[in-house]
Amino acid sequence: MIKEFKKVLVANRGEIAIRIFRACCELGIRTVGIYSKEDKYSLFRSKADESYLIGEDKGPIDAYLDMEEIIHLAKRKGVDAIHPGYGFLSENYDFARMCEENGITFIGPSYEVMEKMGDKINSKKIAKEIGVPTIEGIDFSISDIEKAKDVCKKLGYPVILKASNGGGGRGMRVIQSEEDLVLEFERAISESQKAFGKAVIFIEKYIKNPKHIEVQVLGDKYGNIVHLYERDCSVQRRHQKIIEYAPAFSVSQNTRNKIHEDALKLARYVGYYSAGTMEFLVDENENYYFIEMNPRIQVEHTVTEMITGIDIVQSQILIAQGYSLDSDKINIKSQDEIKLNGYSIQCRITTEDPKNNFMPDTGKINLYRTGSGFGIRLDGGNGFTGSEITPYYDSLLVKTISWDRTFNGAIQKALRSIKELRVRGVKTNTGFIVNVLNHPLFIQGKCHTKFLDESKELFD
Ligand code: ADP
Numbered sequence: 001m002i003k004e005f006k007k008v009l010v011a012n013r014g015e016i017a018i019r020i021f022r023a024c025c026e027l028g029i030r031t032v033g034i035y036s037k038e039d040k041y042s043l044f045r046s047k048a049d050e051s052y053l054i055g056e057d058k059g060p061i062d063a064y065l066d067m068e069e070i071i072h073l074a075k076r077k078g079v080d081a082i083h084p085g086y087g088f089l090s091e092n093y094d095f096a097r098m099c100e101e102n103g104i105t106f107i108g109p110s111y112e113v114m115e116k117m118g119d120k121i122n123s124k125k126i127a128k129e130i131g132v133p134t135i136e137g138i139d140f141s142i143s144d145i146e147k148a149k150d151v152c153k154k155l156g157y158p159v160i161l162k163a164s165n166g167g168g169g170r171g172m173r174v175i176q177s178e179e180d181l182v183l184e185f186e187r188a189i190s191e192s193q194k195a196f197g198k199a200v201i202f203i204e205k206y207i208k209n210p211k212h213i214e215v216q217v218l219g220d221k222y223g224n225i226v227h228l229y230e231r232d233c234s235v236q237r238r239h240q241k242i243i244e245y246a247p248a249f250s251v252s253q254n255t256r257n258k259i260h261e262d263a264l265k266l267a268r269y270v271g272y273y274s275a276g277t278m279e280f281l282v283d284e285n286e287n288y289y290f291i292e293m294n295p296r297i298q299v300e301h302t303v304t305e306m307i308t309g310i311d312i313v314q315s316q317i318l319i320a321q322g323y324s325l326d327s328d329k330i331n332i333k334s335q336d337e338i339k340l341n342g343y344s345i346q347c348r349i350t351t352e353d354p355k356n357n358f359m360p361d362t363g364k365i366n367l368y369r370t371g372s373g374f375g376i377r378l379d380g381g382n383g384f385t386g387s388e389i390t391p392y393y394d395s396l397l398v399k400t401i402s403w404d405r406t407f408n409g410a411i412q413k414a415l416r417s418i419k420e421l422r423v424r425g426v427k428t429n430t431g432f433i434v435n436v437l438n439h440p441l442f443i444q445g446k447c448h449t450k451f452l453d454e455s456k457e458l459f460d
Pocket of ligand 1: 135160166205206212
């Protein structure tokens with residue numbers, strides 16, 4: 001059954017809100033934006049067909065987390081569906097359920113699947129059950145230091161402590177020895193409690209110098225599911241992605257094929273629909289391990305769009321309306337039909353100062369000039385001359401996404417675009433990004449997840 005959407009509310013802000021408004025606009029759907037009082041002058045709100053202030057008496061983040069108010073507004077404004085973007089409410093299965101209970105379609109997977117797969121311990125357990133490789137560790141939450149010592153002794157150091165419902169690289173700690181464990185364990189627990197509302201910590205073996213490879217999947221509500229190949233997101237600072245690209249050309253085709261198959265196996269097993277990402281670590285011998293699933297759109301979805309020509313956000317919206325993958329609107333008739341074309345790189349340009357430990361910078365942008373041209377796509381948030389960069393939200397300014405027939409060509413286009421970019425008034429990380437793009441290991445696709453943290457010379 002198809003439910004045509006006339007109005008979609010985007011429960012998010014910044015660049016991803018604009019990205020979703022664009023997809024809706026192209027599908028002939030009217031858009032509703034929401035904004036906090038701190039975002040009163042932000043660009044994204046004026047890109048929606050209509051937008052409303054929410055959470056007036058709440059903080060800048062909490063305004064976007066107020067489920068009741070958002071649903072109440074959606075009902076008042078005759079909204080058919082809500083797109084949560086990434087972050088904020090995007091992985092909150094209670095919110096997804098509340099939407100459905102109020103007759104509003106949640107643009108994402110079913111809340112049952114979100115509940116199952118949004119939790120790292122649980123999704124790992126499911127992967128293990130069906131024979132998808134996972135990292136050795138415990139599949140229960142631990143809060144007792146003596147038990148933790150035993151577990152770590154059995155696993156052998158180094159290990160990693162993780163918050164089961166963590167995200168964005170937060171709540172993770174690499175532990176080299178029992179002394180380290182004693183020092184860090186309580187802190188990890190209280191950090192998880194503070195950041196995620198629950199102290200659910202688990203432990204797994206720490207993989208040395210892995211690559212982070214993730215598979216984009218897309219499924220409809222009728223059991224059809226495809227993968228859109230993989231992305232290499234190994235260029236990270238403190239476990240946070242900075243530059244992503246596709247395809248992951250330096251991992252052997254054989255390993256990549258196996259990872260695609262396992263991603264699909266897992267997605268099929270849980271009855272996944274909408275867009276989702278299965279994340280894997282690949283070690284130096286190309287052993288690979290499933291680490292988590294993200295049941296939502298990701299920041300780096302763009303590079304996959306560039307090399308497959310498939311609009312992932314539009315596909316999410318059409319799937320939520322009830323269209324099948326092979327319908328004329330989505331037009332993915334089979335897996336074999338999805339062809340790779342060239343290479344794409346996404347650089348996250350942030351208002352952070354690499355020379356000052358990546359401290360976020362704030363203030364007024366006095367001049368903002370971008371570099372576009374052939375092979376460059378810019379997905380921006382609040383970058384314009386005269387805009388105010390506030391301290392309340394993450395510091396992503398614009399995503400520079402380049403495409404070329406060769407990887408080196410994509411690097412050159414990214415460098416050229418960054419050269420043309422002029423931002424005055426606030427500091428950005430462009431110098432650092434340029435250093436990474438020019439690094440021989442990056443050019444060969446050989447960066448692993450610790451590369452940036454170990455290469456201090458890139459920060460100058
Ligand atoms: P988050 O949800 O916070 O992003 P992930 O579980 O996706 O956390 O992991 C983020 C990053 O942390 C990975 O890309 C990798 O760099 C590092 N990481 C996670 N687990 C391990 C591990 N067992 N060994 C080594 N690095 C890890």
